[in-house]
Amino acid sequence: MSDQHLFASATAVTEDGSNRYRGEIQPGWDVVGNANGGYLMAMAARAGSAAAGGRAPLSVTAHFLSPGRPGPVRFDTTVHKQGRRLSTVGVAVIALTDDEGRETERPLVQLLGAFGDDPGTDSDIERIDVERPDIPDPDYCIAMEGGDGFPPPLMNRVDLRLHPDDAGFGSGRPLFQGWIRLLDDEPVDPFALMLAADVFPPTVFNANLPVAWAPTIELTVHVRGIPEPGWLQCRFVSHYLMGGLVEEDGEVWDSTGRLVAQSRQLALIPRSDG
Amino acid sequence: MSDQHLFASATAVTEDGSNRYRGEIQPGWDVVGNANGGYLMAMAARAGSAAAGGRAPLSVTAHFLSPGRPGPVRFDTTVHKQGRRLSTVGVAVIALTDDEGRETERPLVQLLGAFGDDPGTDSDIERIDVERPDIPDPDYCIAMEGGDGFPPPLMNRVDLRLHPDDAGFGSGRPLFQGWIRLLDDEPVDPFALMLAADVFPPTVFNANLPVAWAPTIELTVHVRGIPEPGWLQCRFVSHYLMGGLVEEDGEVWDSTGRLVAQSRQLALIPRSDG
Numbered sequence: 001m002s003d004q005h006l007f008a009s010a011t012a013v014t015e016d017g018s019n020r021y022r023g024e025i026q027p028g029w030d031v032v033g034n035a036n037g038g039y040l041m042a043m044a045a046r047a048g049s050a051a052a053g054g055r056a057p058l059s060v061t062a063h064f065l066s067p068g069r070p071g072p073v074r075f076d077t078t079v080h081k082q083g084r085r086l087s088t089v090g091v092a093v094i095a096l097t098d099d100e101g102r103e104t105e106r107p108l109v110q111l112l113g114a115f116g117d118d119p120g121t122d123s124d125i126e127r128i129d130v131e132r133p134d135i136p137d138p139d140y141c142i143a144m145e146g147g148d149g150f151p152p153p154l155m156n157r158v159d160l161r162l163h164p165d166d167a168g169f170g171s172g173r174p175l176f177q178g179w180i181r182l183l184d185d186e187p188v189d190p191f192a193l194m195l196a197a198d199v200f201p202p203t204v205f206n207a208n209l210p211v212a213w214a215p216t217i218e219l220t221v222h223v224r225g226i227p228e229p230g231w232l233q234c235r236f237v238s239h240y241l242m243g244g245l246v247e248e249d250g251e252v253w254d255s256t257g258r259l260v261a262q263s264r265q266l267a268l269i270p271r272s273d274g
Numbered sequence: 275m276s277d278q279h280l281f282a283s284a285t286a287v288t289e290d291g292s293n294r295y296r297g298e299i300q301p302g303w304d305v306v307g308n309a310n311g312g313y314l315m316a317m318a319a320r321a322g323s324a325a326a327g328g329r330a331p332l333s334v335t336a337h338f339l340s341p342g343r344p345g346p347v348r349f350d351t352t353v354h355k356q357g358r359r360l361s362t363v364g365v366a367v368i369a370l371t372d373d374e375g376r377e378t379e380r381p382l383v384q385l386l387g388a389f390g391d392d393p394g395t396d397s398d399i400e401r402i403d404v405e406r407p408d409i410p411d412p413d414y415c416i417a418m419e420g421g422d423g424f425p426p427p428l429m430n431r432v433d434l435r436l437h438p439d440d441a442g443f444g445s446g447r448p449l450f451q452g453w454i455r456l457l458d459d460e461p462v463d464p465f466a467l468m469l470a471a472d473v474f475p476p477t478v479f480n481a482n483l484p485v486a487w488a489p490t491i492e493l494t495v496h497v498r499g500i501p502e503p504g505w506l507q508c509r510f511v512s513h514y515l516m517g518g519l520v521e522e523d524g525e526v527w528d529s530t531g532r533l534v535a536q537s538r539q540l541a542l543i544p545r546s547d548g
Contacts, residue, residue: 058519059492059540061335063362063388065355080366080384081339085542086491088337088384090364092354110354110362112386114337114491114540123518123543125483127448130513174401209399217360217388218333220494222521222540224514239404240498240533244397245332247496247536259514262521264538266333266388266496268359269397 007157007182007192011043013050013075021047021075025068025095031152035068037109037216038198039154042191044091044111047075049191052087052115057190060113061220068108071097087115132253135163138179138231142167151201158182158199166206174203174238174246179231188227188254196232197221197250197263203238204246204269211269214246219265230255244269281431281456281466285317287324287349295321295349299342299369305426309342311383311490312472313428316465318365318385321349323465326361326389331464334387335494342382345371361389406527409437412453412505416441425475432456432473440480448477448512448520453505462501462528470506471495471524471537477512478520478543488520488541496536504529518543 013023023046029039041062049057078090093109135141138161146155163177180196182188188196202214233253238246250263287297297320303313315336323331352364367383409415412435420429437451454470456462462470476488507527512520524537 059337061386061492061494063333063354063386065357065362080337081381083339088339090384090386107355110364110386112335112337112364112384123516123545125485125515125543126517127481127483127515128513129448174403207401209401211399218335218494220335220492220538222519224519225517239402240536241399241401242397242533243400243499245496245498259516262514262538264494264536269399271397 006184006186007195008186008189011039011046011191013043013047015050019051019077021050021077022072023075024072025070027070028153029157031154032149033069036154036195036198037062037064037219038195040068040093040109041111041198041219041221042194043073044075044093044109045113045191045194047077048089048091048111048113049115051077051079051089052082055087055115055117057223058086058114058116059220059222060111060194061218063110063218064216065107065109068095069099071095071101073108085116089113089115132233132257133177133235135177135233140164141178154199158195160199169205170208171206172208174207174241175236176200176203176206177235179233181231187229188232190223190226193223193227193252193261194221196234196252197261198265200234200236202267203236203248204241207241209241214267214269217266217268219263222262223260224262225254225258225260227254227260228256232260241269280458280460281469282460282463285313285320285465287317287321289324293325293351295324295351296346297349298346299344301344302427303431305428306423307343310428310469310472311336311338311493312469314342314367314383315385315472315493315495316468317347318349318367318383319387319465319468321351322363322365322385322387323389325351325353325363326356329361329389329391331497332360332388332390333494333496334385334468335492337384337492338490339381339383342369343373345369345375347382359390363387363389402533406507406531407451407509409451409507414438415452428473432469434473443479444482445480446482448481448515449510450474450477450480451509453507455505461503462506464497464500467497467501467526467535468495470508470526471535472539474508474510476541477510477522478515481515483515485543488543490539490541493537493539497534498536499528499532499534501528501534502530506534515543
């Protein structure tokens, strides 16, 4: 299992009966012991894509039910509709062992997604009215390196560079910009866009607020294109921290400057005295 | 059934066995014969909320599988997790009759949502860094009135006013701003926010592009607050029309100026020669 540092291997799923798949949460893709949400979402979306006959993810929503730890997981898929253009699939992700390695069944993630064939070729209409933000090249950004606590171990599984303005975790703005690529020049498939959508630090970490974590309730990723090889440029921003909740909007562009994903998540803001 | 013009009655669901609910798609909530997606989503979310023990919707995602016509529907609910703070529930919406009134079972909508208790009171942290756009009062906006075609019959079920700049359907910008309220001063509950999120014309109708419709693949609504009585101010905008797809981002504020919902949908852009 020497290739478990590669994303494709670490998120692989295999068929295991009718509408059922298996995989294994690999160590190292975690934040304080809990597997990254985008990593889990990518595994679940692989199972959904397989159940959709190999169609690619277009719009995928994950709800996070409990923390994922290294170990075996099962994916129970339900094809709600298999249409001419789109397949709509639900995926229940179930952990099969507890923290001591004993057998159990614990729901981790519930996913709902639309999968389709190569959406990028079907329309001749194009109108884009925002520009990719101009940020320093990766060599002039700040590399994140994982440790036991913060930055988390996950940062050793990807090459993530933060905009110098954002890397001090005190900019005062709930914003992170930067770059990400997989290790060893591994290509970024649509599933890796889900990792990209959740691998930057929570925007609130830059807002100078007493918020130490922000557990994600729900994350939706729209895949808008297949990335060309190279760095992905990313931008994550929040506008409304209120009522114990914050949204985080993400945009991901490939090395040619083309948007390849949009994301939005809703996260809990725990009480500052809690 | 004289109150079927009221949203609460027109989206009511009743329990019908274990994890099963029933409702009826009412006439008049349609666009060219197909029930509005936000209307269907609200019905499904009512079933989800009931299955969650009455908890309120927080983040709800609907995938639209086929058009809804007036007639009886069934809601099959699955509680994926019933947690201390949140319940995660899936809802399959099944039409029970075909267009000729014969018995059938046809999937209309698949919904996945998180339901919780009064999120607005749980945190003392608040930071909002965008302002509600300044638009003319409802009396100075353009009232939409429904007909057989366009504007659709749905417009007679709500009081919708478009910003004068947007009401000519030729502004050149994929943007609609305006106001909405229910008829007869009916209060807007969190479910009506789903209607609000999908009841304005598609943004592409203002973009001077050869696009006559934009069927929604997926719509996610985050409920950020319980609206105070009065008009809801709404803004819907798109930034990326490309690859046969467009996202539409919505924000809804209540009469006190407080954000009460954010929405995002992904819609198909059919070929202009199709």
